[in-house]
Amino acid sequence: MARGRAVEAPYARLEQLEPAIARVLAHNASAFTYFGTQTYLIGTSELAVIDPGPDLPEHLDALEQAIGGRNVVAIMCTHTHRDHSPAARPLAERTGAPIVSCAPLALETVGPRADASFDGDYAPDRVLQDQETIEVDGVPVTAVATPGHTSNHLCFAYGDALFTGDHVMGWSTTVVVPPDGDMAAYMASLEKLRRRDDRIYYPAHGPPVDNPQQYVRQLVGHRMQRERQILSLVKEQTRPIPDIVANAYPGLDPRLVTAAGGSVLAHLLDLERRGLVEREGDAWTAA
Numbered sequence: 065m066a067r068g069r070a071v072e073a074p075y076a077r078l079e080q081l082e083p084a085i086a087r088v089l090a091h092n093a094s095a096f097t098y099f100g101t102q103t104y105l106i107g108t109s110e111l112a113v114i115d116p117g118p119d120l121p122e123h124l125d126a127l128e129q130a131i132g133g134r135n136v137v138a139i140m141c142t143h144t145h146r147d148h149s150p151a152a153r154p155l156a157e158r159t160g161a162p163i164v165s166c167a168p169l170a171l172e173t174v175g176p177r178a179d180a181s182f183d184g185d186y187a188p189d190r191v192l193q194d195q196e197t198i199e200v201d202g203v204p205v206t207a208v209a210t211p212g213h214t215s216n217h218l219c220f221a222y223g224d225a226l227f228t229g230d231h232v233m234g235w236s237t238t239v240v241v242p243p244d245g246d247m248a249a250y251m252a253s254l255e256k257l258r259r260r261d262d263r264i265y266y267p268a269h270g271p272p273v274d275n276p277q278q279y280v281r282q283l284v285g286h287r288m289q290r291e292r293q294i295l296s297l298v299k300e301q302t303r304p305i306p307d308i309v310a311n312a313y314p315g316l317d318p319r320l321v322t323a324a325g326g327s328v329l330a331h332l333l334d335l336e337r338r339g340l341v342e343r344e345g346d347a348w349t350a351a
């Protein structure tokens with residue numbers, strides 16, 4: 065991440081991207097969020113808010129100012145990681161808007177499905193299923209179910225723009241970490257986007273993607289290459305995950321080693337389901 069440029073990031077400022085699409089960047093930069101979470105406002109006379117972001121007073125103040133008293137028909141979250149949904153309820157209280165959004169996740173507070181990166185307080189007023197729509201200024205906003213990064217992930221289609229959350233990002237490949245993250249689901253969700261003809265993607269992190277078809281093809285190719293690499297490493301010899309990470313991600317930022325291990329596990333679980341690898345204790349080997 066280019067830390068030196070972070071000071072130039074337009075935190076708490078409304079940026080108009082298209083006549084009916086604007087963005088406010090939240091001040092939560094990290095190794096996983098790039099410069100921070102981008103909250104999108106869509107509509108003109110009325111609005112929907114996509115990915116309200118972290119519960120930061122500065123960000124909520126900026127959103128309230130950007131909304132400027134207009135009617136907010138829906139607060140929509142692509143998923144419930146802590147950098148996306150915690151501002152939903154406070155923004156609902158400030159604006160009177162309902163949270164019309166992805167499903168909550170039933171995560172255990174202990175055990176293998178416990179995950180501190182999830183917003184356990186998230187409580188939508190209405191859950192959108194795949195292809196369900198709401199209207200903003202009479203224009204439909206359609207939920208596109210895209211599980212993989214998380215099991216509850218939705219993209220939102222508005223005209224020929226697609227708000228892709230963390231499913232497709234403009235700055236980095238997406239983290240897919242079990243048990244909630246699922247590589248086979250993620251690949252199927254990429255294929256789902258490949259069959260669409262969106263003009264532009266607006267991700268929650270990083271710049272817009274103005275060549276969606278080509279970009280998604282590259283992402284699919286990258287994952288398939290990663291899978292072949294993991295498979296060839298475990299064909300060479302039985303290996304534990306840290307050994308696979310060290311070989312597959314040379315020079316990796318140390319802050320991302322855990323996430324890379326999660327992605328490798330996601331690939332291995334997918335390969336195991338397909339009968340191509342087996343587990344021997346903590347190590348993996350070709351079947």
Ligand SMILES: [Zn+2]
Pocket residue numbers: 143145213230
């Ligand atoms: Zn996420």
